[in-house]
Amino acid sequence: MRVAVYPGSFDPITLGHVDVLRRALGVFDRVVVGVLVNPKKVPMLDIDTRVAVIRSGVGEALADQAARVDVRPFAGLTVDACRELGARFIVRGLRAVSDFEAELQMAHMNHRLAPEIDTVFFMTALEYSYLSSSLVREIVRFGGDPAEMVPPSVAERLAAVAAAEGALARVR
Numbered sequence: 001m002r003v004a005v006y007p008g009s010f011d012p013i014t015l016g017h018v019d020v021l022r023r024a025l026g027v028f029d030r031v032v033v034g035v036l037v038n039p040k041k042v043p044m045l046d047i048d049t050r051v052a053v054i055r056s057g058v059g060e061a062l063a064d065q066a067a068r069v070d071v072r073p074f075a076g077l078t079v080d081a082c083r084e085l086g087a088r089f090i091v092r093g094l095r096a097v098s099d100f101e102a103e104l105q106m107a108h109m110n111h112r113l114a115p116e117i118d119t120v121f122f123m124t125a126l127e128y129s130y131l132s133s134s135l136v137r138e139i140v141r142f143g144g145d146p147a148e149m150v151p152p153s154v155a156e157r158l159a160a161v162a163a164a165e166g167a168l169a170r171v172r
Contacts, residue, residue, distance in 0.1 A: 002027070004089035004120065007034040007078045011043040012146075012154050013054045014136055016128035018061045020093035023122040025065045032085050033058070037075040044137045044161060047073045057151030079114035090119045095129045141165070 107119035
């Protein structure tokens with residue numbers, strides 16, 4: 001069985017991420033979406049919420065393939081997560097040429113740490129090349145509608161979080 005890990009913070013998962021996941025499912029038997037706990041970032045969605053919205057978003061967007069997707073949090077090195085999960089591949093998405101340099105450096109470092117694990121790059125579809133989680137967060141925090149950028153259940157959850165943040169800001 002060909003198993004791959006698709007790591008990221010996914011705060012939130014976007015339709016670009018879903019597109020990369022769909023492409024990866026065309027190559028691999030099982031893909032584990034590894035939701036990174038990154039102590040350097042302050043996420044909009046906590047780790048449990050990210051895992052839950054990724055599961056629901058994948059269920060909506062890739063219903064016919066969702067059974068082949070596992071979503072779980074992890075901390076530490078991606079190659080260690082791969083070894084633990086029996087995965088020989090890391091999936092990374094590329095939106096533009098500007099992503100390539102950092103991703104290539106990371107792929108080389110992962111290969112140095114674990115030569116038995118390969119990184120596979122998938123280009124996002126052109127219609128998602130502008131999307132990033134940070135842009136979606138900014139749009140949501142300024143009252144914009146992310147419905148064209150994320151799966152429906154993710155948009156609903158983001159609206160709820162933004163409403164709660166707005167209520168907190170008004171109290172302060």
